[in-house]
Amino acid sequence: MPSRSPKQPQDGAAADGKAADAFDRLYRDHVDRMYRFARRLCGSPEDAKDLVQETFLSAYRSLKDFRGESSVSTWLYTIAAHACQRMRRKRKGEPERELSLDALIPTSDGDMPLQVPGEELSPEERLQYKELRHSLFSAVHKLPKKYRMVLVLRDMEGLSAREVGAVMGLTERAVKSRLHRARLFVRHELGGQRAAAPAED
Amino acid sequence: MTTRRRTVRTPHRHSKVRCRKILRTLSEYLDNDLPKSVCREIRKHLGLCPNCEVFVQTLKRTINLCQKSDVARLTASDKTKLRKEILSAASRV
Numbered sequence: 315m316p317s318r319s320p321k322q323p324q325d326g327a328a329a330d331g332k333a334a335d336a337f338d339r340l341y342r343d344h345v346d347r348m349y350r351f352a353r354r355l356c357g358s359p360e361d362a363k364d365l366v367q368e369t370f371l372s373a374y375r376s377l378k379d380f381r382g383e384s385s386v387s388t389w390l391y392t393i394a395a396h397a398c399q400r401m402r403r404k405r406k407g408e409p410e411r412e413l414s415l416d417a418l419i420p421t422s423d424g425d426m427p428l429q430v431p432g433e434e435l436s437p438e439e440r441l442q443y444k445e446l447r448h449s450l451f452s453a454v455h456k457l458p459k460k461y462r463m464v465l466v467l468r469d470m471e472g473l474s475a476r477e478v479g480a481v482m483g484l485t486e487r488a489v490k491s492r493l494h495r496a497r498l499f500v501r502h503e504l505g506g507q508r509a510a511a512p513a514e515d
Numbered sequence: 516m517t518t519r520r521r522t523v524r525t526p527h528r529h530s531k532v533r534c535r536k537i538l539r540t541l542s543e544y545l546d547n548d549l550p551k552s553v554c555r556e557i558r559k560h561l562g563l564c565p566n567c568e569v570f571v572q573t574l575k576r577t578i579n580l581c582q583k584s585d586v587a588r589l590t591a592s593d594k595t596k597l598r599k600e601i602l603s604a605a606s607r608v
Contacts (some may be wrong), residue, residue, distance in 0.1 A: 504577060
């Protein structure tokens with residue numbers, strides 16, 4: 315159960331009170347978005363909560379320095395991306411591997427075709443679609459983190475390549491290169507699934 | 516009389532090298548990040564190469580699937596608990 319914080323601000327804490335108000339607003343407006351991002355990035359709910367906590371803790375400490383040069387959400391994504399790197403280093407995860415474009419582009423005609431679904435989805439196809447979403451989640455989590463971060467920010471969170479570059483400290487060119495590899499990898503992983511997503515208009 | 520050997524030319528010469536070159540640019544093609552003339556060339560190739568056409572369709576589906584993916588939300592009590600933990604950690608420093 316939530317515990318209520320005392321209503322009275324602490325001594326001489328007008329500034330602190332202001333900061334707390336600003337934090338509350340920030341938290342209320344962005345916690346859902348940051349948790350969604352963290353879940354997509356980390357996979358498990360517990361790791362995602364840890365990342366959200368780290369992110370908002372850092373944001374709380376640097377709120378007074380935020381000058382509005384980027385949008386608040388881009389600023390929070392940047393903090394979360396750094397926090398994620400820090401947490402990863404702490405856990406001493408396996409070193410990042412590179413994705414080779416050549417390995418992801420088919421070399422023979424035979425391994426290129428993948429079934430494309432029809433326009434309408436039957437109940438059975440809906441079930442397959444659900445399974446496909448599950449496979450997508452697994453495929454995304456097989457991606458090395460630096461590729462996963464780009465894919466999640468660009469294709470799932472909907473940031474532009476430029477914004478992703480700002481969050482990750484990369485050039486737009488580098489973002490596009492990683493994004494293409496990440497998409498090809500996920501496509502390749504989903505290749506085993508003969509079901510596919512419903513067609514777009 | 517000289518006989519001239521006539522070479523039969525197909526309108527589009529399928530080339531694996533060309534396919535691979537195109538497959539390398541498909542994300543930018545799908546994101547509309549390429550110049551119009553390059554897009555025209557790619558469209559022309561896709562119309563003539565069924566394998567690349569299938570590849571581009573499946574890549575497009577993969578991107579759509581990512582764009583539509585959703586994850587579970589935090590519960591209201593988790594949000595409150597997390598907020599409390601953040602403020603408590605902030606006050607310790």
